[in-house]
Amino acid sequence: MKKHIYNLFLIVLSVLFTAACSSDEPDYNRSVITIGNTEKTEFDKWLEANFVNPYNIAFKYRYEDIESDLDYYVVPAEYNKAVKLAHLVKYLCVDTYNEVAGTDFTCEYFPKMFFTIGEWEYKNNGTFILGTAEGGRKILLSGINYLDQYIENAQMLNHYYFKTIHHEFTHILNQTKAIPTEYQLVTGNGYVADNWSEEPYNEIYLSRGFISSYAQHSYQEDFAEMMSIYITNDADSWEALLKEADKESEALIQQKLDIVKNYMLTSFGIDLDTLRSILQRRQNEVFSGKVDLEDLTIK
Known part of the structure; x- marks a missing residue:
């Protein structure tokens, strides 16, 4: 009797697992998590042309645990939100510093990596981290999945994202x-x-x-x-x-x-x-x- 019940359990579990996999098959061409040799998306190619080749800047939108702070619960940035943010970072930050100080300045001083995550990093004092700078080369931007809530409000967009970038870039300049x-x-x-x-x-x-x-x-x-x-x-x-x-x-x-x-x-x-x-x-x-x-x- 126990053997039949056990076998029935395995059959049900197998059916459920198969159904779950077939109904929620991931799109590996637009993954928001790094999984081996992921095929390049159109966004990857755009990033290569606008960040990597001209400035040697990596804009990482796929989740990588090695780039994350494991003291916080975080989620990946949504693909479409990351696309919009990358355009904004280029136009409002990279291109702005190019215009005011020249591309040599941008290439020399601007951070060489942006890493995005979908959720804020919440602290136990009721505040949350908007972004951090590490070693003069990397800026972490959090809360990307909320971007659409603020994208038509300059004050909020600056408060949650772009003031953070300029703030962290100032720390990088201060290290120089x-x-x-x-x-x-x-x-x-x-x-x-x-x-x-x-x-x-x-x-x-x-x-x-x-x-x-x-x-x-x-x-x-x-x-x-x-x-x-x-x-x-x-x-x-x-x-x-x-x-x-x-x-x-x-x-x-x-x-x-x-x-x-x-x-x-x-x-x-x-x-x-x-x-x-x-x-x-x-x-x-x-x-x-x-x-x-x-x-x-x-x-």
Whole structure:
């Protein structure tokens, strides 16, 4: 009797397994996970022509556990979302720095790898990681599967993705040219490390002389936040932000901004206002429909 029941169980299990496999057969030509010698998609060919060949930049959209932080539960980026993001990274970041500083600058300093994952990396303090930079060569971008929710809103798109890229790129530049010592002294006693996300620091940062709550973490994060927030906001948005601070705090923020501007100009020959102007123009061109975010034609 036990033998018959066991055999029946194996038959049922086999049927279920076969049905599951036949009804959910993966498309290996568009896999979002690295599985051996995956055949190149049209997207792979587009990436090769627009990132790899001209700049030696790898844009990895398939999931690779070796590139992931195993301390977090993550999922692969969706194929169509990755296509759109790659177009945006090229037009708003790579091409922007080409225009302001030349392709030699981009080839020398821009990160050599982007790795995307679909979900945010959630921390146990109620915050989540938008992106990280590693060793001056790699930028991780998370939450890619939410891209369509923000793709028509410049403020949200910058907040969740592109401010992150410019922020992390600033860290990479800082590894080449150190942050001036004078920057560390402007609000030197105001840094609160991981307490930046807790009350009252998550609400009173402007009155303390910081451009964002995360800027209170350390002078390194403060510097990166100052640059990335400045260039992703137009003049009106920036002024509106400063109006929330009192005169003394606004002066501290302006003092730090002046140091960032001088750093970029003397270290890399980049006028920060010119960079912001170019970025804002390109951003408007994206939202006006000038850029087809799904076109994989190789030109």
